[in-house]
Amino acid sequence: MKDGYLDFANSPMGAKLVNALGLPKPLPLERYKAGDPVVKGTVLVGGSVDAQLLESLAGFFKGMGVQTAAHDRLPQWVSVANKAGLTTGRWGGNGKPGEKVKALVFDATGLSDSTQTDALYWFFHDTARSLLPCARVVVIGRPPEECSSPRKATVQRSLEGLTRSLGKELKKGSNAQLVYVSEGAEGNIESTLRFLLSARSTYVSAQVIRVGKPVGELVKPADWAKPLTGKKVLVTGASRGIGAAIAETMARDGAQVIVLDVPQALAGAEEVAKKIGGKAMGLDIGAADAPQKLVEAAKADGGWDVIVHNAGITRDKTIANMKEQIWQLVVNVNLSTQERINDAMVETGALKSGGRIVCVSSISGISGNMGQTNYAVSKAGVIGMVQANAPIYAQKGITINAVAPGFIETQMTAAIPFTIREAGRRMNSMSQGGQPVDVAEAICWYASPASSGVNANVIRVCGQSLIGA
Secondary structure, eight states, rough: OOOOOHHHSSSSSHHHHHHHHHHHOOOOOOOOOOOOOOOOSSEEEEEOTTOOOHHHHHHHHHHTTOOOEEEEOOOOHHHHHHHHOOEEEEEOOOBBBSOOOOEEEEEOOOOSSSGHHHHHHHHHHHHGGGEEEEEEEEEOOGGGGGGGHHHHHHHHHHHOOOOHHHHHSSTTTTEEHHHHEOOGGGGGOOOHHHHHHHHHTTTTTSSSEEEEEEEEEOOOOOOEEETTTEEEEEEOOOSSHHHHHHHHHHHHTTTTTEEOOGGHHOOOOOOOOHHHHOOOEEETSSSSSHHHHHHHHHHTTTTTTEEEEEEOOOOOOOGGGOOOOHHHHHHHHIIIHHHHHHHHHHHHEEEEEEEEEEEEEOOOHHHOOOOOOHHHHHHHHHHHHHHHHHHHHTTTTEEEEEEEEESSSHHHTTOHHHHHHHHHSSBBTTSBBBHHHHHHHHHHHHHSSGTTTOOOOOESSSSBBTTTT
C-alpha cells in the first residue's frame, strides 16, 4: 500500500509544513537493486584497544570492493588495510571530522572492562554527524555468555544499549546493529557483514546477531550476487504479499523456488511461479498428511535445500470472546504445522544436509498484542521452536532461524483502520512501514550457504519499532 504521508513529507510544500509543525519526516529508504555494490560510499573503521577482528575485516572488505578510512584513534587500520590490498587513509584528525561516510564499523572485541568504553564515546561522538543518509552502523563484540571474566561479559553486554540507542538517534533512514562473534568464528561473518552494510538490511535496526562456528560446511558462493544458485527452496504461503516477495527475492538470488499455497490460492501461486521460473504447489499444510506429501515431493525433486515457513493466519478476538476452534486453528497453522513439517523433512533427509529452515514469527510474538492471544502464542512459539531445535538440527548440518516482522505494507495492514495504521507506520525509528521485500532480504541472508555460522537467531524486521523495543 502507498504511504501518502511519506510522499507529502518529502515534497517541497509538505517538507516546510512538517518541519514547522515538528512532525515526523520519514526519508525514502534505499533498497537493494540487482547489480548494486555492497556499500555506496566509504566505510569508516574504529576499534578498541586490542581489537581482534581487524585483519579479518580487512580481508572481507577487500572481497566486497569497499573503500575504507581509519578513525584517528585507530591508526593501525591503515597498515592492516594496506596489507590486505585495500586503498585506505585516515579520516579527520586534530578534532576535525573527515568526509561524509556511508557506514561505521567498530571492532569492540578487545573491550574487557567498563572503564574502556571511552573508545566507544570518542568514535561515535566524532562520527555521528558525518553519516550520509541511509547509513549503516555495525558494532562487533564477543558473546557475553562466552566471555572469560565477569567484567568482560559486562562491558560486552553494554554494547546492546549502545546500538539500540544509536538506532534511535541517527535518523535519516540509518540503522545500527550489534554482531556478537564467538572466538574461532571470525571467518564466518562475511555474509552477515554483506547483509548489514548493504541496502538489503534497510528495515532492520537495533538487532543483536550471534555468529558462531559453522553448522556443517561454510560455503562461500562463487557469485555473491546470486548466493542461492542451484538451491531448491520451498516457500509456503507464497501466492501474494510477503510470501510472493520471498519467492521473487530467492529467485533473484539464483534459487529454484517451489511456490506453495492452499489449493484455493493455487492460481496466485502459479502466477508467481511463472514470473520467476519456479514451480507451483497447492497444499493445505495444516492437513494431517501434509508433512508426508512434502517429503514425497522433495524426494522426487532430489531433496530441497531451504524451507521458508511463511504461511500463517490471523483470527483476532479478545480471549474472552474467542471460540476454542479459532484458537486451535491459528496455533495449528502457525506453529504445530511447522513442527510436524520440520520433523518429517529433517528425519527423512528430504531437507538435505547443509539445509536451512527459516521461520516467520512476528513482533506480536515478542511484545503481545491486544486481541491476538492466539496469534501471539503461535508466533512466540515459533521463536521457542527455533531456539530449542537449533542445536538438534545442527547435528545434521541444518540451521534454523526466524524473522519477526513489524508493520509491513501488505493487503492485511491496508485493511487496518486509518488511525491504527498510521500509528503502526510512525512508531518506529524509520517513521514508516516496511515493504515485503525487507522481510525477504533477511530471509535470503539466513538461507545463504555462507550463513552457516548464523543459527538460532531471531531478527526483527520492524524499523526498530517502539512496540516491543
